[in-house]
Amino acid sequence: MKTALILGASRGLGLGMAKEFQARGWQVIGTERSPSDLRTLDVTVETLDITSQEQLAALRKRLDGQTIDLLFVNAAVASADAPAASVETQDFVDVMVTNVLSPMRAVETLDDLVPPTGTIAVMSSRQGSIAMNTNAGYEVYRASKSALNQLMRCYAVRRENDPRTLLLVNPGHVQTELGGPGAVRTVEEAVPPVVDTVEKRAGQGGFFFVDYNDQVVPW
Ligand SMILES: NC(=O)c1ccc[n+]([C@@H]2O[C@H](COP(=O)([O-])OP(=O)(O)OC[C@H]3O[C@@H](n4cnc5c(N)ncnc54)[C@H](OP(=O)(O)O)[C@@H]3O)[C@@H](O)[C@H]2O)c1
Numbered sequence: 001m002k003t004a005l006i007l008g009a010s011r012g013l014g015l016g017m018a019k020e021f022q023a024r025g026w027q028v029i030g031t032e033r034s035p036s037d038l039r040t041l042d043v044t045v046e047t048l049d050i051t052s053q054e055q056l057a058a059l060r061k062r063l064d065g066q067t068i069d070l071l072f073v074n075a076a077v078a079s080a081d082a083p084a085a086s087v088e089t090q091d092f093v094d095v096m097v098t099n100v101l102s103p104m105r106a107v108e109t110l111d112d113l114v115p116p117t118g119t120i121a122v123m124s125s126r127q128g129s130i131a132m133n134t135n136a137g138y139e140v141y142r143a144s145k146s147a148l149n150q151l152m153r154c155y156a157v158r159r160e161n162d163p164r165t166l167l168l169v170n171p172g173h174v175q176t177e178l179g180g181p182g183a184v185r186t187v188e189e190a191v192p193p194v195v196d197t198v199e200k201r202a203g204q205g206g207f208f209f210v211d212y213n214d215q216v217v218p219w
Contacts, residue, residue, distance in 0.1 A: 004021045005070070013176060017194065104151045107155060165206060167198065172190055
């Protein structure tokens with residue numbers, strides 16, 4: 001049985017992925033910051049605020065000796081829908097720490113649990129694509145996903161001969177708190193193709209920015 005560790009699995013896409021991987025026969029470890037619907041699933045629940053280095057280190061210690069076939073860093077927050085220069089400095093910092101620095105710290109803290117055949121995936125967004133930015137909006141969030149992509153690329157370049165599969169995933173626009181009620185697809189519709197893509201890419205190696213239909217997204 002393969003094991004997936006999903007960071008940020010309390011609701012939205014993270015909860016949906018925990019449910020889907022579990023239904024497909026994976027053993028799932030999901031994290032939440034506080035008691036959530038994750039507890040209604042037949043999964044192992046861990047507590048993690050991804051911005052806490054102490055909590056990341058403690059989680060790593062608790063997982064000692066485990067093999068994590070899939071590490072999926074999903075947690076993120078939205079920003080105001082405003083030009084970057086108009087955002088409060090602390091709001092800018094909070095989005096960047098949560099969406100960029102913390103996922104990279106999580107990857108670097110937990111990656112030794114992932115075997116050579118394993119996958120490290122981080123949830124990105126189409127909004128992180130600089131090439132596809134033709135409409136602005138949610139500027140700090142966009143910049144956070146672009147920065148995340150860049151740092152995952154640095155991570156991949158530093159590990160040129162790493163056989164593991166490294167993925168940045170664009171799930172598409174989905175009805176969650178972050179995606180808003182106007183999004184085209186529900187979590188139930190959005191999650192299976194994301195999981196299909198991850199399962200299809202597993203064991204193949206390489207580093208890719210892909211969307212839920214396994215199409216490569218331009219940087
Ligand atoms: N929905 C979309 O349209 C869309 C599109 C492209 C990309 N994405 C990406 O998909 C991922 C999931 O988003 P979503 O739409 O499912 O959003 P969501 O429903 O708002 O869920 C966000 C998740 O991140 C967790 N989280 C936030 N800050 C955290 C922290 N400091 N420590 C630990 N967990 C934290 C939340 O936990 P709490 O319950 O504790 O707050 C929650 O589980 C994100 O990376 C997002 O950028 C979403």
